[in-house]
Amino acid sequence: MAAESGSKGQPHKSHRSRQAGPSAKKKKNVSSNFDNENLTVEQRRQRNPKAFAFNSSVKAKRLQARTVEKEQRRLHVPTIDRTYGEPAPYIVLVHGPSKVGKSLLIKSLVKHYTKHNLPEVQGPITIVSGKQRRLQFVECPNEINGMIDASKFADLALLLIDGSYGFEMETLEFLNILDTHGRPNLMGVLTHLDKFKDVKKLKKKKQQLKHRFWTETYQGAKLFYLSGLIHGKYLKREVHNLARFISVMKFHASSWRSAHPYLVADRFEDVTPPEKVQKNRKCDRNVTLYGYLRGCNLKKGAKVHIAGVGDYSLAGVTSLADPCPLPSAAKKKGLRDKEKLFYAPMSGVGELVYDKDAVYININDHFVQFTKTDEENEELNRKGKEPDVGEVLVRSLQNTKYSVDEKLDKSFIDLFGRKPNVFSEAQDGAKDEQKSIEWDNEMQTVDNQESGKDSSSGETDADDAEGIESFDQYERVNGFDNMNSTMQPSSSKGGLTEHVEYYGGRMRRKAVFGGDADPGDSDEDANIDDEDESDANDVYGDSENLSSEDNQTSGSDVSDDDDDEGHHGEHMGNASKWKEFLTERTMSRQHRNLMQVVYGAPATLSTSINRGQEHDDSEEEEFFKPKQEGKKNVGEGTEAEDVNVEDCSKFVRSPKSWKERDVVESIRDRFVTGDWSKASLRNQISEFNPEDGNAVFGDFEDLETGEKYGNGEMEDFDKKQIPSENDAVIEERRLKKLALRAKFDSQYPFTFSNNFIIS
Numbered sequence: 098m099a100a101e102s103g104s105k106g107q108p109h110k111s112h113r114s115r116q117a118g119p120s121a122k123k124k125k126n127v128s129s130n131f132d133n134e135n136l137t138v139e140q141r142r143q144r145n146p147k148a149f150a151f152n153s154s155v156k157a158k159r160l161q162a163r164t165v166e167k168e169q170r171r172l173h174v175p176t177i178d179r180t181y182g183e184p185a186p187y188i189v190l191v192h193g194p195s196k197v198g199k200s201l202l203i204k205s206l207v208k209h210y211t212k213h214n215l216p217e218v219q220g221p222i223t224i225v226s227g228k229q230r231r232l233q234f235v236e237c238p239n240e241i242n243g244m245i246d247a248s249k250f251a252d253l254a255l256l257l258i259d260g261s262y263g264f265e266m267e268t269l270e271f272l273n274i275l276d277t278h279g280r281p282n283l284m285g286v287l288t289h290l291d292k293f294k295d296v297k298k299l300k301k302k303k304q305q306l307k308h309r310f311w312t313e314t315y316q317g318a319k320l321f322y323l324s325g326l327i328h329g330k331y332l333k334r335e336v337h338n339l340a341r342f343i344s345v346m347k348f349h350a351s352s353w354r355s356a357h358p359y360l361v362a363d364r365f366e367d368v369t370p371p372e373k374v375q376k377n378r379k380c381d382r383n384v385t386l387y388g389y390l391r392g393c394n395l396k397k398g399a400k401v402h403i404a405g406v407g408d409y410s411l412a413g414v415t416s417l418a419d420p421c422p423l424p425s426a427a428k429k430k431g432l433r434d435k436e437k438l439f440y441a442p443m444s445g446v447g448e449l450v451y452d453k454d455a456v457y458i459n460i461n462d463h464f465v466q467f468t469k470t471d472e473e474n475e476e477l478n479r480k481g482k483e484p485d486v487g488e489v490l491v492r493s494l495q496n497t498k499y500s501v502d503e504k505l506d507k508s509f510i511d512l513f514g515r516k517p518n519v520f521s522e523a524q525d526g527a528k529d530e531q532k533s534i535e536w537d538n539e540m541q542t543v544d545n546q547e548s549g550k551d552s553s554s555g556e557t558d559a560d561d562a563e564g565i566e567s568f569d570q571y572e573r574v575n576g577f578d579n580m581n582s583t584m585q586p587s588s589s590k591g592g593l594t595e596h597v598e599y600y601g602g603r604m605r606r607k608a609v610f611g612g613d614a615d616p617g618d619s620d621e622d623a624n625i626d627d628e629d630e631s632d633a634n635d636v637y638g639d640s641e642n643l644s645s646e647d648n649q650t651s652g653s654d655v656s657d658d659d660d661d662e663g664h665h666g667e668h669m670g671n672a673s674k675w676k677e678f679l680t681e682r683t684m685s686r687q688h689r690n691l692m693q694v695v696y697g698a699p700a701t702l703s704t705s706i707n708r709g710q711e712h713d714d715s716e717e718e719e720f721f722k723p724k725q726e727g728k729k730n731v732g733e734g735t736e737a738e739d740v741n742v743e744d745c746s747k748f749v750r751s752p753k754s755w756k757e758r759d760v761v762e763s764i765r766d767r768f769v770t771g772d773w774s775k776a777s778l779r780n781q782i783s784e785f786n787p788e789d790g791n792a793v794f795g796d797f798e799d800l801e802t803g804e805k806y807g808n809g810e811m812e813d814f815d816k817k818q819i820p821s822e823n824d825a826v827i828e829e830r831r832l833k834k835l836a837l838r839a840k841f842d843s844q845y846p847f848t849f850s851n852n853f854i855i856s
């Protein structure tokens with residue numbers, strides 16, 4: 098239309114350049130830049146736009162590429178890729194305190210990636226998460242040794258935190274352990290957030306936990322929120338987001354790991370010949386371990402360390418077909434459903450399993466037609482006939498849940514060892530006041546038995562009367578200067594406090610950050626609306642008082658201004674102090690053996706028996722000890738020798754310090770030969786050589802000649818004190834030995850070197 102009108106003679110409106118606004122400004126600039134008319138010659142030369150341009154485009158390209166390359170090299174120091182073939186799956190370790198939702202998260206992630214429902218989480222679970230990537234999910238065991246092992250191989254650690262409760266010691270301990278091996282990628286996951294009813298409080302809590310998590314890890318560490326459950330599973334959207342993050346994450350194995358071969362066994366098989374086991378149940382076993390090899394190559398005969406078992410040499414290494422291969426590279430985009438493979442032999446998925454010496458076909462129970470029917474119906478059907486013998490046998494087999502071996506393995510006597518479990522079983526579901534008091538008493542007893550150092554906070558009955566479900570039993574305070582909360586409680590301000598309590602159906606070890614500048618923790622636990630959990634704040638209040646007062650007060654409403662200032666004034670994080678409790682706790686958790694149960698705790702026994710005669714006895718023992726034995730402690734010599742022994746699993750090393758006199762005493766008293774009475778003097782003397790009975794005080798009897806070398810004085814003493822051992826007996830024993838030797842020589846006609854003495 099415009100063109101037409103133009104053609105009819107109407108003149109176009111002339112262009113009016115902009116006078117204001119950004120376009121006008123821009124034009125002005127451009128024109129002034131290139132408006133050389135008003136410039137002097139000198140100025141024009143200086144403003145030559147081509148002065149720094151490239152003459153050659155090829156040269157320009159090369160220079161650009163070089164700059165980019167230099168930049169990249171600065172960012173990533175090149176690492177040597179020692180792997181061949183497809184890269185092994187990355188290990189995603191799911192860590193968290195008990196009942197935080199580890200298994201559920203693994204199940205949800207597996208469901209997301211593979212569309213399969215995992216019945217149970219046992220052992221590593223390998224899945225194909227993308228065209229180039231496989232992941233192996235491992236649930237971290239909830240005990241210190243398991244954590245140490247797991248920290249060695251994790252590529253990514255998902256730290257699960259119960260959002261409704263806050264940080265627990267397990268998480269902090271694990272972070273600490275990770276430091277030793279080099280921290281892998283870390284991600285935090287908050288669960289149990291559905292316990293918050295108030296959105297504001299939830300938001301505040303999330304903020305607090307995020308900042309605490311950043312303090313413990315690094316600024317900006319990723320923290321995921323799993324806001325609740327639908328049909329017993331985490332929300333799909335949230336799992337999807339988490340899965341995406343894992344799928345695109347960049348993994349960098351530490352240089353140590355990539356230079357050393359290691360393997361996470363996802364299956365193992367005992368291939369010892371059955372007849373060998375039948376002959377001797379404790380014979381050396383041959384075990385085949387299956388898993389993806391990581392790091393670099395592994396050779397036959399190499400020495401390997403099996404975590405928690407010991408050092409062994411490899412009898413052989415075999416390369417097997419990949420049980421969970423990556424999809425073929427030809428496909429276009431994404432994974433087809435049938436390529437969404439997963440492999441979890443210990444969790445009972447994967448139907449066909451090839452072993453070194455067998456093939457197993459796993460048939461799900463619901464595919465199997467069991468002949469099991471009701472007993473009553475059976476009676477009717479049979480109509481008085483005797484059941485067939487074969488039928489009875491088959492039925493008894495069907496009814497058997499565990500083999501005899503398994504039953505034996507599972508059975509153990511554990512009277513006092515695992516207090517939290519005993520408690521959780523006993524208290525499961527029971528929240529009435531009466532039971533809380535019972536528990537209080539029980540725990541106090543156990544506590545007193547266990548350690549004199551840990552002071553029991555002893556919740557008063559008044560607390561119970563108020564309906565507070567705080568089961569505070571004892572509190573461990575880790576301060577800057579001392580470890581004993583009772584002695585110098587004020588030192589706990591700057592450190593981290595472990596607070597053991599019964600909460601939400603289980604025992605928890607809450608991490609209370611005493612000197613944290615972040616005030617969040619102080620009132621954070623009051624956030625939960627759920628009435629059951631309303632004690633959390635009280636617990637914190639208690640801990641404040643307990644640590645700053647005398648461990649005896651239990652009220653929560655006392656607040657000291659000066660104290661508060663002190664809290665904020667001090668910086669936090671004396672991690673090395675709270676670490677020291679790891680050993681103590683691990684030792685306290687060890688199962689007590691039957692001997693200890695029968696004879697009592699070592700310290701108690703020795704002190705109770707020896708109280709009256711301690712001084713005298715110690716003097717006597719010093720006197721009657723063989724020369725070398727007196728200086729050497731019992732366990733030391735063996736341990737020093739065993740350090741380099743190949744199969745170190747055969748030597749049990751106790752964490753006790755055998756240098757301590759009390760410990761040695763306690764062992765001695767376990768035997769009848771202990772100093773139960775002074776009359777058994779002889780037994781004391783022969784303690785280190787119970788077979789011989791006369792070879793004490795460093796005496797030496799030459800069996801060849803029959804001559805005796807020893808301390809004359811001691812012999813005299815021996816004869817005076819113990820007239821029962823006369824010369825005739827000694828002579829008889831010597832002759833017996835000689836006869837034995839002669840017999841042996843006649844049977845084995847080898848010549849021994851002179852210094853080979855058979856005794």
Ligand SMILES: Nc1nc2c(ncn2[C@@H]2O[C@H](COP(=O)(O)OP(=O)(O)OP(=O)(O)O)[C@@H](O)[C@H]2O)c(=O)[nH]1
Pocket residue numbers: 193194195196197198199200201202239288289290291292323324325326329
């Ligand atoms: N309300 C709620 N319940 C949850 C949440 N996450 C897990 N649970 C429940 O907590 C219980 C324990 O979950 P698990 O996955 O067995 O926890 P776990 O950490 O594997 O436990 P252990 O293996 O015993 O250490 C289950 O009953 C879950 O349904 C959550 O976010 N909200």
